[in-house]
Amino acid sequence: MIKRFFLIASINISLLLISLPILLVYYNYNQQMLDVLTPKNEYLIRKLKSDIVLRYNVTAYNRLRTLYVYKSNEGEFLIYSLIIANKNHYPQAYFDIYHGLKFIDNLPPHNISNTYSTKLMITYLMKAVSLNHKQSVYELGKLYLQGKYVSQDSILGEKLINSSGFLKGHLLH
Amino acid sequence: MKKRNYIIMVAFFITGILVFCQFCRDNPEEIVTVTGNNTRPIEELKRLVLLKGDKKAFDELMIAYFNEQYTGEYLFYALFMANKYNYPQAYFDVYQELENLESPYGRSIYEKDTRGFMLEYLKKGAYLGHGQSKYELGNLYMEGKYLPKDTVLGKELMAGFSF
Numbered sequence: 160m161i162k163r164f165f166l167i168a169s170i171n172i173s174l175l176l177i178s179l180p181i182l183l184v185y186y187n188y189n190q191q192m193l194d195v196l197t198p199k200n201e202y203l204i205r206k207l208k209s210d211i212v213l214r215y216n217v218t219a220y221n222r223l224r225t226l227y228v229y230k231s232n233e234g235e236f237l238i239y240s241l242i243i244a245n246k247n248h249y250p251q252a253y254f255d256i257y258h259g260l261k262f263i264d265n266l267p268p269h270n271i272s273n274t275y276s277t278k279l280m281i282t283y284l285m286k287a288v289s290l291n292h293k294q295s296v297y298e299l300g301k302l303y304l305q306g307k308y309v310s311q312d313s314i315l316g317e318k319l320i321n322s323s324g325f326l327k328g329h330l331l332h
Numbered sequence: 333m334k335k336r337n338y339i340i341m342v343a344f345f346i347t348g349i350l351v352f353c354q355f356c357r358d359n360p361e362e363i364v365t366v367t368g369n370n371t372r373p374i375e376e377l378k379r380l381v382l383l384k385g386d387k388k389a390f391d392e393l394m395i396a397y398f399n400e401q402y403t404g405e406y407l408f409y410a411l412f413m414a415n416k417y418n419y420p421q422a423y424f425d426v427y428q429e430l431e432n433l434e435s436p437y438g439r440s441i442y443e444k445d446t447r448g449f450m451l452e453y454l455k456k457g458a459y460l461g462h463g464q465s466k467y468e469l470g471n472l473y474m475e476g477k478y479l480p481k482d483t484v485l486g487k488e489l490m491a492g493f494s495f
Contacts, residue, residue, distance in 0.1 A: 238404035273415035
């Protein structure tokens, strides 16, 4: 009886050991499916938001950011940029505040701007520039060239655009 | 006898796999977004605010956001209504949203720029005669919180407004 029990147990253990790699592959596949960031993956979105709000997690911030870029109401992301910028002094978040406030400014009705928003927008863009964030350097150069939100200064604008590493004229509309 | 052993082994094996699969499975909670007053869907309210600057929809959106896990996203709509439509309630909401976000931490999380920004919105709300903004601003002056203490101005602002 005991001999039979050990026989069954050993066969079962061997079977489990053989199937373990298959099960692990299945488990990893499941996890990857869960980690796919799509607008419908509410579970992951909630997890990322909670990581940003509670742990100021920059990785979570960057992942969530990629999703909001394609959202129609991308301005909703502004609050997360504010948290990460204030807590982590993360250059990309500074730039995103600028971008978020500019997004609101560009919404209709046009030609209506708020001085406080504009002030904060430029302050944070400058902060990102001081941290050598290339996209911000380019953006600030563009603003100086256009004389938008800042007083026009073509020389400084050109200088900033050249130093940003972006090709002159690239993205310049 | 051998057949019975074989059946037991297979049964054990299948059970093991089923238990493992159940363990691996993650069941995220189903999220249902409804508005607080159950009148209009939240997406419709957002659309009305952004396309028409609908103040009623904006007020309703605030209630709808009570059901959202991260109410801070409402900041975007408050900023939009304040900046584009000069809506006093929206000025207050910008301040309130930023303040609410900070409160769970029990300490200041904002740099002086963000702090100054939220106070400017509160002041603008008060300047436009928004009662709650006046009361809140008065309270800050009374406590000397974020602003230099000024009990006279604080009382003046708080006068005539009560919850």
